[in-house]
Amino acid sequence: MATTETAPRRPLDAGPPPLVADPAALRAVLDGPHAAVRDEVRDRLADQSAILDESADLTRAELRERVRDLVVEFGAQGHAALGFPPEVGGGGDIGASVAAFETLGYGDLSVLVKSGVQFGLFGGAVLQLGTRRHHDAYLADIVAGRLLGCFAMTETGHGSNVQELRTVARYDAGTDEIVVTTPDDSARKDYIGGAARDGELAVVFAQLEVAGERHGVHAVLVPIRADGEVLPGVRVEDCGAKIGLEGVDNGRLWFDDVRVPRGNLLDRFAEIGDDGAYRSSIDNPDRRFFTMLGTLVQGRVSVGGAGLSASKVALEIAVRYGLRRRQFEAGTPGEETLLLDYGMHQRRLLPLLARTYALSCAQQEVTRQLHEVFSQDTPDADERARRSLESRAAGTKAVLTWHASETIQECREACGGAGYLSANRFAALKADTDVFTTFEGDNHVLLQLVAKGLLTDYSSEFEDLDQFGMVRFVTGLAVETVIERTAAHQLFERIRDVLPGGRDGWDQEAGLLDPDYQLAMLRFREEHQLAGAARRLKAGVDAGTPSGQVFREVQDHVITAARSHVERLVLESFVARVRALPASPTRDVLTALSDLYALSTIEADRGWFLEHGRLSAPRSKAITREVSALLRRVRPVAGELVAAFGIPPEALGAHDLVGPPPADISG
């Protein structure tokens, strides 16, 4: 037992001592290195919470205006500058900027997403893809919310397959201009935040054509609106009502030979010289494309963080409701039982709560890596670190946003009919987060990206691969490395080695609450699944099956392996975070949560572990019993665990459900 050192004198059969949870101490762990900036955003959310109550009764037009004003105000007050470099007037702290955005996820999510479009996608593209000239001309106004913009990448006909988008940016040497054209309706830009109402300047992704030659996707600045009027040659259509995020003015854009000066090309990685010739510091067009896209990875990290915060709002509401609401007799006539004392209710909510803690650590880790990579002066220096970051960001985003959808739905149902009323937050939480699984990369496509990295070990010789589709990759497959690396006997050796004492039979003898055992199980599953996918790909190719078909048939194995990989990373970051803490009641609480996350993850996939001989039937049942024991152990501190999220009561809302402030309800 990881907690023995704190409870030396209890009788052997008494079980572990009760947990003692201090919300402030737990909050310090969850807030991590950016507690101060998180608190600033918390204060801001408390001040602006009126929008949460009012939004359900505003018209779409009113809501959009309200949201726009809040975004502009956010910029004007200097909050958005945090992540921009000091030389353009920013705070130069990317990690703090991501933490601030994550915390904004406790509030209205239209405000969050529109801020993300303005400062993250639009501002981020100008910063990352542009050069000094663009920075000087635009960044100060963008960051202060004086110049509103759009990030026009997605097209109707090409959602995830960005490399094949079909908008054209042709350089006209005669006039020294770039001519931006939408060739047909399937190439219209679609779902573009800010396009329908507020955006004045768009970063438009298009196939760049210079002197009749195509050079792949590049970004060009195109003014689309001035003084509220759409500019000539630009056509705008409102996407209309959506499932949620109704405060964001998504729209469609068509460009009818719109001319902009040559200087509007965002030319950090490729330029059109004064002589009208195309030049790039990166020769390989695929590598150039992925390098450009890679600079935008912050968006994925940010969306994941927002999903995490939304999950926390839902969990705090549902847990506090479960600690107030009584239903049916408790055995004592006349007294009813608290919802959270029902075994089923604990099963529904507490594993999600444990996973939320685990994912908070995972999100801190990816934020730390992002900060590290992007705070370096040499963008293309450590390519391997960048690829690893991109993979981790993609995988974490997928897992976090699915977690948000699942958690919010479960919490809504756990609040019964009351959860269905808009006043109780779930309407907005559900509707607004729904698209998180799709935007900034469809989750399944992102997991394919993760798998590709794993199968190629991020080696640069594969840099010209299609980032998403993996199809071309299959034909040139060098998966022998993966197959070799993950050969069963080696896998056993390596996993045995990480366990204390390097014992044989590790998987049948180790304590269920030993984190090394839990990690070894997840690592075994990941590597085994990866090897299986690699073998299947190779077998298909060797048999002469067309590569597209091989990939399509192995796709679900590939995605499963990627998901297992991410779950292992999540547990690793949680375990590492807990191990770094001094022995304390807080560490005991987090250890119990880490065990609950690890064992409920193994339990959920126990079919696989049983199939692959890594669990015996009795041991599998023992895991289920241990999960139940952990649920009972965590139950008494559930109130403190959600209080530790530090959600301002005003931002939490749902007054009908949660009742008086946290101090009165916990325990």
Add this chain to the structure above:
Amino acid sequence: MATTETAPRRPLDAGPPPLVADPAALRAVLDGPHAAVRDEVRDRLADQSAILDESADLTRAELRERVRDLVVEFGAQGHAALGFPPEVGGGGDIGASVAAFETLGYGDLSVLVKSGVQFGLFGGAVLQLGTRRHHDAYLADIVAGRLLGCFAMTETGHGSNVQELRTVARYDAGTDEIVVTTPDDSARKDYIGGAARDGELAVVFAQLEVAGERHGVHAVLVPIRADGEVLPGVRVEDCGAKIGLEGVDNGRLWFDDVRVPRGNLLDRFAEIGDDGAYRSSIDNPDRRFFTMLGTLVQGRVSVGGAGLSASKVALEIAVRYGLRRRQFEAGTPGEETLLLDYGMHQRRLLPLLARTYALSCAQQEVTRQLHEVFSQDTPDADERARRSLESRAAGTKAVLTWHASETIQECREACGGAGYLSANRFAALKADTDVFTTFEGDNHVLLQLVAKGLLTDYSSEFEDLDQFGMVRFVTGLAVETVIERTAAHQLFERIRDVLPGGRDGWDQEAGLLDPDYQLAMLRFREEHQLAGAARRLKAGVDAGTPSGQVFREVQDHVITAARSHVERLVLESFVARVRALPASPTRDVLTALSDLYALSTIEADRGWFLEHGRLSAPRSKAITREVSALLRRVRPVAGELVAAFGIPPEALGAHDLVGPPPADISG
């Protein structure tokens, strides 16, 4: 192989022949005995489809008015009369009425739910709980939509635990009136459809008090509104914005000593005589309560059917989108792959499609039983059949509504960003069906009810049990019967007996595509889980643990067993339906779907089967391979399978996603 008779001459290694699907023949199976009435509703939905496009842009007030008008029109045109008995001017066909309601689920769900409140809950309560006097006075007007009403059961403080609700109906012998009172805020009626705007007369459930004595929950008719004005003594509050169903005017009701004539008591099961004395044909108060509630079972059957239809709309959109939309290279340069040709996409959608077919058969079966039980003249005659129906209705409703939530979400994600736009139906489908898992009985509570029936074998000696909580039940537990009945060796015997040849080792040798094998697996799981729950309950009680605690700790086992029971019933009804068909291509298609449903259900819980020795690891993997093979087999007929739902194109909407009419897209 179940299909061999149709393909005698194919070479042995060629695998089964390609499926040939005829949408019209499949539709005949899905429509079942009520095809004509379903077609009438389809025509109606096509005529009224404008509301689907317009609702996202109407204000709540406008939408409510629009929905009210459509409900009134539905009544005026005579459609609602179908399920009412001929002696009150109805069609006397309960089965047809449920089928009509189910089909209404292809359209706007606010219209469906408000219709359900008016004709099903309100009209149904007057019919089932009232007597001739009430029928004569109200039913004609209710059925024709001239008298709009509410079903005021749920209270803020007592959602699922109806027996403990706290509104009081006191008989005042002095004035020969009943005085209806809301004692405090937690006893207010909550989420009551029709209360906020349109309801004139409410069926109010309250604790009946006669001469100082309480007789439990009874229903009383209370006028709440006349000429659009709320009546004195009644207080109404609008529930305001909700996640969905914004066209339904849910509200809260308080009664401040509202007086109604004695005759307003709905007195089919209990009356207050002219002498002011309380009399009931059912002595036992619990039995009386459950008999009253039992008459309202049609509501649960109807909600389940609506969820089923909503799933079909989502699936048709997602499948047709997957048959049009191409993404990434197909191997042939320049040509991209259809989404539905990706293995992962098939994995996401096709098992849900198979389950939708299975659930359609299950819904037909519960509708048939409902029709049979309620078409008899002797309501309390066959109590066992009624209990069995109530249990089946509860379980089917739970499984169908969870299926709807899961399917709609998966389909939304499978349509990417386009799925997020309201124009494409998912906004309404998601938001409107979300509460289906909660209303007409929270799904978890319903599964407890199912479990109780199984544990007591519906025996009448348990009739005084708390219908939902099961807590009192634990103390008086006679679960030995269950334990005995499900003893492992007996279970093996019985299951072996149903398999062809009665062979030993049935579970390791039988063909995976043998429906008897599949059924035996699901039956074994159900009975084993039921026995486990019974043993745990008994052990807890024997050990002197307080009954409430015993139940709370065993609750998740109990619910799991109930869910397994329902899954077995679903497969049984699907297999029976398929077996009843003559050999034909249509039967082959349905056989493949039945196999896919059965094997993907076993696969999803393979951890349990492996733990309990019913699957070996190789056989478990073989099931996964078989599921994959079935997905590939079903894929070419996916378009026909959704066309068979017979959803009017106008009602389907989502024009951006589905493209031209079905004839052009299938295959």
